[in-house]
Amino acid sequence: MNHKQYEKWILDDSPLSAEESELLKNHLASCSVCQKLNEGWQKSLQGIHSADQHVPTAGFTARWQVKLQQEQRKRTIVRRRIIVFSSLFFLLLSLIAYILLSGSFASFLANLITLTTQIILFITKGLSELTMLINGVPSIVRWSLGIFMIGVANMFIILLTYIIWKARKNHREQQEAPAYAEE
Amino acid sequence: MDTSFAEAECVKQVLEGNEDAFTAIVEHFQIPVYNLCYRMLGTPQEAEDAAQESFIRAYRYIRRYDSSRPFATWLLSIAAHYCIDQQRKRHLLSVDLDEIMEFGIMDDSPDPEKVVTTGEQNELIQKNLAALPVKDRMVLILKYWYDFSEDEISDALEITKSAVKSRLHRARQHMAEQWNSEENDISRKEGRQHEPQAI
Numbered sequence: 001m002n003h004k005q006y007e008k009w010i011l012d013d014s015p016l017s018a019e020e021s022e023l024l025k026n027h028l029a030s031c032s033v034c035q036k037l038n039e040g041w042q043k044s045l046q047g048i049h050s051a052d053q054h055v056p057t058a059g060f061t062a063r064w065q066v067k068l069q070q071e072q073r074k075r076t077i078v079r080r081r082i083i084v085f086s087s088l089f090f091l092l093l094s095l096i097a098y099i100l101l102s103g104s105f106a107s108f109l110a111n112l113i114t115l116t117t118q119i120i121l122f123i124t125k126g127l128s129e130l131t132m133l134i135n136g137v138p139s140i141v142r143w144s145l146g147i148f149m150i151g152v153a154n155m156f157i158i159l160l161t162y163i164i165w166k167a168r169k170n171h172r173e174q175q176e177a178p179a180y181a182e183e
Numbered sequence: 184m185d186t187s188f189a190e191a192e193c194v195k196q197v198l199e200g201n202e203d204a205f206t207a208i209v210e211h212f213q214i215p216v217y218n219l220c221y222r223m224l225g226t227p228q229e230a231e232d233a234a235q236e237s238f239i240r241a242y243r244y245i246r247r248y249d250s251s252r253p254f255a256t257w258l259l260s261i262a263a264h265y266c267i268d269q270q271r272k273r274h275l276l277s278v279d280l281d282e283i284m285e286f287g288i289m290d291d292s293p294d295p296e297k298v299v300t301t302g303e304q305n306e307l308i309q310k311n312l313a314a315l316p317v318k319d320r321m322v323l324i325l326k327y328w329y330d331f332s333e334d335e336i337s338d339a340l341e342i343t344k345s346a347v348k349s350r351l352h353r354a355r356q357h358m359a360e361q362w363n364s365e366e367n368d369i370s371r372k373e374g375r376q377h378e379p380q381a382i
């Protein structure tokens with residue numbers, strides 16, 4: 001009989017026949033690998049059986065009741081939002097349907113295009129005026145302003161990285177701290 | 184667990200709209216549920232959150248409970264699923280950010296100093312548990328802390344019975360090997376203190 005079979009007998013807690021347990025006993029006496037495995041598992045099993053039950057801190061049920069209330073409130077808010085959004089969506093759909101059905105779709109489209117063109121024209125005009133304004137400023141001012149803006153952007157990136165790192169660290173400490181406190 | 188607790192009556196009352204009846208369920212089952220979460224997640228804070236959330240889910244899904252089966256089994260399987268999900272999420276989160284940011288590279292290997300000083304069985308068991316793959320760990324916990332049969336585990340975790348068997352086998356082997364390597368560590372430390380450690 002091979003090694004694997006004994007390993008199975010050691011680890012699977014199905015009951016062994018008298019003959020099987022005799023075989024196992026003999027093998028354990030001669031094979032240090034299986035002996036070690038047997039010992040490790042038996043001791044782990046002992047540890048498992050003697051391990052204390054972990055108990056929550058007092059007031060668990062009261063905390064649960066608070067949590068349930070919060071949860072239910074949150075759900076009501078979400079439900080209300082869904083109702084508002086779906087009615088807005090429905091309104092939009094009916095508006096489109098009305099425009100399509102009332103035959104004035106072509107004129108509506110024409111009006112829309114005119115409006116868009118006007119807005120684009122307005123923006124382009126504003127931009128060109130801004131460029132002219134910037135060109136009027138001496139180049140030394142423009143350069144220092146540019147470098148200053150790059151610095152601000154960099155600072156912002158560093159700050160953001162730091163905040164993320166800090167948050168992660170806090171989160172980890174929060175997870176670990178109570179484990180020590182309980183000892 | 185106290186068998187005189189009238190869980191069937193409580194569930195019936197909850198279904199009839201009596202919210203307070205569920206409070207009695209929380210009160211009665213808080214320890215087994217909390218303990219399961221603790222064994223699975225390893226810290227009091229996470230165990231508390233997971234246990235709370237498990238009861239919230241049980242309350243919400245109470246209509247799906249099949250009253251012909253034990254309530255405890257159903258409740259614990261909700262907690263088990265939640266803990267498995269939490270473990271996976273935590274794993275994803277910790278891998279992603281740390282690798283991208285290259286900040287705070289954590290050393291997950293056990294602190295040998297700690298093992299020697301507080302080398303209690305209990306702590307060792309918890310640590311060895313934490314090193315098991317998530318589902319193997321859950322199978323082992325349900326089997327040895329909650330006396331679930333293989334059929335009950337297969338029902339609770341929605342895996343086949345043969346998967347339960349193979350996971351159990353693997354988990355036991357893992358636990359045994361870890362136990363042995365821990366003991367080696369300790370005896371090496373106690374015996375030959377000046378020898379460099381070979382890990």
Ligand SMILES: [Zn+2]
Nearest residue numbers: 003031033034
């Ligand atoms: Zn052998």
